[in-house]
Amino acid sequence: MDISEFPSPSKSFQHFSQRSVKVDGRRGRMVMVTACGKQVIMSRINLSQRIVIESGIYQRLSLTEIASRIGISRASVSKEIRMNRTPAKGSKPHGNDCRFANECEEKNLCCNFDCKRKCVWCFDYNCKELCNKYDNSPCSVLQKPPYVCNVCSRRRNCKCDRFYYMANQADAMSKKRYSKARKKTHADKDELKRIYSIVSPLIRKGQPISHIYAEHGDEIDVSPRTLYRYIDMGCLKVNNFDLRRKVSYKQRKKKREESEAFQNQKFRQTRTYLDFVTYIEKHPEINVVEMDTVKGCREQGKRMLTLLFRKTNLMLIMLMRDGKAATVVEQFDYLTSLVGVENFRKIFPVILTDNGSEFKYTQELEKTDQGERRTRLFYCDPQASWQKAQLEKNHEYIRYVLRKGKSFNPYTQDNMVLLMNHINSTRREKLGGKSPFEAEDRKEVKLFLKMLGLHTIPSDEVNLNPTLLTK
The missing domain is CATH 3.30.420.10 (Ribonuclease H-like superfamily/Ribonuclease H)
Structure with a gap:
């Protein structure tokens, strides 16, 4: 397939390619310098950089060239593509995940010569256990850069599982993963027990969280907001009903005009x-x-x-x-x-x-x-x-x-x-x-x-x- 059939670099890519990116070696941070000279500190890969990555893939640039354009390492680009690529399931006849299942013509592997059905469509036997040609390894294109099928010439007719890198979907996947990770309890069981031993007796006395932190803040290794989240998640054997303000707020009434x-x-x-x-x-x-x-x-x-x-x-x-x-x-x-x-x-x-x-x-x-x-x-x-x-x-x-x-x-x-x-x-x-x-x-x-x-x-x-x- 000719490269002219693929989309040209987006305006977003052209816009951001005019910016220069440098690395603050003293603090290990990436700093993007905009056209007007403003420096923007970048912590995680953002949507703008993902647009550059997607455009670079369609331009058939190497990962090194893409990395240099957005000022991060080649390994970071490789990891970004593989973690946030969008899967597209291939065709699997009767749930068979063999990569040759769509073209397979094998018959009578079970030695039942009266059967005229192809083995791939058999309901009685699993050709995975009988066929020597069975292979469920992923496509070789996905094992090497850019690890996606965006520019593969066979992608339209391929029946294997495929992966595509799309900036908007990659950004959404990354944010969802980041949000989910923050909802988890990062403290282990021993740490939760220690926090519980300090906080629980005082909460049951009716003490507010702010009072507890003022006296025992150095002993509790999490922030008040994290502690509220642990209680909401049920990690500390005390619940929201033990926190009076959590369930007692009422909606304010509208102000009436004075008579x-x-x-x-x-x-x-x-x-x-x-x-x-x-x-x-x-x-x-x-x-x-x-x-x-x-x-x-x-x-x-x-x-x-x-x-x-x-x-x-x-x-x-x-x-x-x-x-x-x-x-x-x-x-x-x-x-x-x-x-x-x-x-x-x-x-x-x-x-x-x-x-x-x-x-x-x-x-x-x-x-x-x-x-x-x-x-x-x-x-x-x-x-x-x-x-x-x-x-x-x-x-x-x-x-x-x-x-x-x-x-x-x-x-x-x-x-x-x-x-x-x-x-x-x-x-x-x-x-x-x-x-x-x-x-x-x-x-x-x-x-x-x-x-x-x-x-x-x-x-x-x-x-x-x-x-x-x-x-």
Whole structure:
């Protein structure tokens, strides 16, 4: 077959042949220099290089010439072709894989001279066991470069198994193999057992992965993402149900438009989220505190008042007898009497909360009975809890110990102190592996925490399971 019958080099090949490729000997990397002089580091063979390989095969170039055009070794080109070539099965009469099966005229190999059927079509005997001419060796063309049938003159009439090299399919095969390889567990059984012995007891205590890595990261030889994958694959005898966040996320709801009546509520005027953003832009260094309440169950009873310092994720929990606005004011008055107005103003300079009725006594919260200002209060937009997302997310730690629907009535403030100690001793990835207790360095806050009876729990003793508070 004349070479003119085969496709000419593609535009892609012509485009990339104008580029020069050099090898960075110091680091062993290939660097492609584009027409505009830009250097591109190449790690694995990409689609552009495969186009050059395919075009080189059709041009009947040697593997050495192809390798020089894309700046890799001849062995790499040879390996690429053989690994990513596309197979095309040949004709196999009755499943017979002999390379001569299509032309075979042999009869009566079984010595049954009454049979007029060709042995290759026999259902009773296998000519593989009877015929001396049987040969299932691959075509000799595939045993030498370029190891494919792209330019073979007999390929259209050949009945043997064939292989073709096509850049797009080779690239897809390579990516699929690479993806599949990354899904496998590269750690051996002993390594998995060692990781399991470290991680499993701590996960069962309710500790998040970020906390475990902050304390035992040097002992675990895989990344957090790989550990999540091992758990998902079932390699560590713990599953996704042991990881609360893995199964607890819900789809966010669309934001609803604010009603005019809601906008006109007196306690929100000059204290909207837009006002908050404007205030923070004028005072960028100020410490923001997010505030909310947590219900135990639908019945009337005790509630938690939660306060979270944005910069350190330190969360305070005050147990209230009910969820009334006057009770929230009482908590503010109690904390003010504990540290004084001046220190309260330093610890809680700006508070961002939602639009619950328990926070509607704005004047009483912002000022003391004597009229001294102790804080500034701002409100989120309606149906926009994401505006105080850190506190909403931190509530997960409370639910680890006290499930939804469980009444808070049996508990006391001492129980909340114990809960705060364990939550605030949990190391966080966003804090660089520190716990909120460790991240907080303000003197007035440290003194305040000491007055509340808060202290750090040793990392391996952190317990975020319901066993922490059993009542």
